[in-house]
Amino acid sequence: MDERQALAAFAALGQEHRLRALRALVAAGPDGLAAGLLAEAIGIAGNTLSFHLKELSHAGLIASRREGKSVIYTAAYDGLSDLIRFLMRDCCQGRPEVCAPALSALAACCPAGDTDHV
Amino acid sequence: MDERQALAAFAALGQEHRLRALRALVAAGPDGLAAGLLAEAIGIAGNTLSFHLKELSHAGLIASRREGKSVIYTAAYDGLSDLIRFLMRDCCQGRPEVCAPALSALAACCPAGDTDHV
DNA sequence: TCTACAATTCAACGAATGTCGATATGTTGA
């Protein structure tokens, strides 16, 4: 991930409704959420959400697929992990005091055994 | 780190000059950089940088101290790691495919031995 | 104290952003 992409990702997440949308999509898992349901969950109008989803999509943080009348949105896990890597690589800069605390989050999130395939 | 703080941090990083400022400060290390040098490094006017530094400071991503005529800015490592933790905790949500790639960044950045004190 | 330097604050401007209403596109079943 280059600086330009990271910039787009940060800008995308720096907006209340977009951050909430992404969190809802991550919580929803790989099955994703229909745009309508997502709009209702966030509490904004459908057309406004469309605007924000386009932003998130352009930043590589979400993906979409059509399913019948609905368009299902899902979190782009690779985009998210790219952003985390950017933060760690760029902002850690060899200083354990930045990266080390992330380890606890890693442990809390993913069972240690699941990280072997990296 | 709560959602409001994460929002402020993302918004702060979603701006070219602010992202470059933070990266420069991280690269500078704990000694930090004087505002004037930082402005020169980024290539923007001093007063404009002041505006951006206030934004970064309010987001908890940098700190400052006066040293003679200069004001020295430094990256706030704890703020940075909080943001990384927020991303991992909130966006990982038990899915190793998001967190796992971060491990490689962690390994590349910090020697494994240095993370024991967490 | 006066001068020079370093950084910040202020007012003002143009540009970009987020939201809304209306309209358009696309999909499904009758």
Added chain:
DNA sequence: TCAACATATCGACATTCGTTGAATTGTAGA
């Protein structure tokens, strides 16, 4: 084909954001 539903697009508007130039605050040395 038609009506009903789900999204997306468009035009317009108010608000916010980033930059600039001028003025202000704070610090150090002559």
